[in-house]
Amino acid sequence: MVKADKSNISTKRSICPVASTLDILGDKWSLLVIRDLFAGKTTYSELQKSPEKIPTNILANRLVRLTDHEIVEKKPYQTHPVRYEYILTPKGRELGPILKSMVSWGEKHIPGTKAMSKKKR
Amino acid sequence: MVKADKSNISTKRSICPVASTLDILGDKWSLLVIRDLFAGKTTYSELQKSPEKIPTNILANRLVRLTDHEIVEKKPYQTHPVRYEYILTPKGRELGPILKSMVSWGEKHIPGTKAMSKKKR
């Protein structure tokens, strides 16, 4: 079990929505996990296989953080053996515009970047 | 002078525009500084006065990072004494949509947040 993490509890630096959003998602990995879930990945091992090679303990930590914030939901999709799937909640799916604007900005301003073809659904 | 920082040089984790954007802006403070510049603040001391109370060494570090990435430009606006202003470059101003989508998401999903009235210009 991943140990208690202050960042799990709601500690807002200010009432600013940008600051509060960054309190939840302001790190190098969280939005990448969300990007992958948008891209259709659902399991822990699929998430680990992304090209950015997220360290496994960080992935575990981010998944609990995101589920604490109800951005992601973890549910078993089979028993024997138990296997879990991670899916975006409606709240999580509404992060789409943030991701989309990052894709636009990145493609336009960072040479060598290329967005993947959009997944339907 | 702030010492050399690996994060200043371009180290892309992947060709994904989201990952690359996060390589530059994926932390708790960078986008907050940019928010303030959008809000019309221009000097180091004004940036320090924001309600989130950014540590002074971090502010200095983020400003060099952002100027290295040509998101922010630093220029003296007076001599005797020398005083600097930090302004967004066109590239930096194009981060507006990212900030805007964070405001929307934050206001909708994080209770107790409230965006400031939009500054003209």
Add this chain to the structure above:
DNA sequence: CCCACTGACTTGTTAATTGCAAGTAAGTGA
């Protein structure tokens, strides 16, 4: 001239996070 004060940072130190390598535990398939 001396002193207090401001703006813009820098330095030192401690605390918190990351990143990496390895290890664990349940279950399957050969």
Add this chain to the structure above:
DNA sequence: TCACTTACTTGCAATTAACAAGTCAGTGGG
């Protein structure tokens, strides 16, 4: 029984961030 997969944990070393204090140029007042 053995090797293999999924889904994590654990233990450290290495980075980063946070906090407090200090620096340095310049200004304005007495």
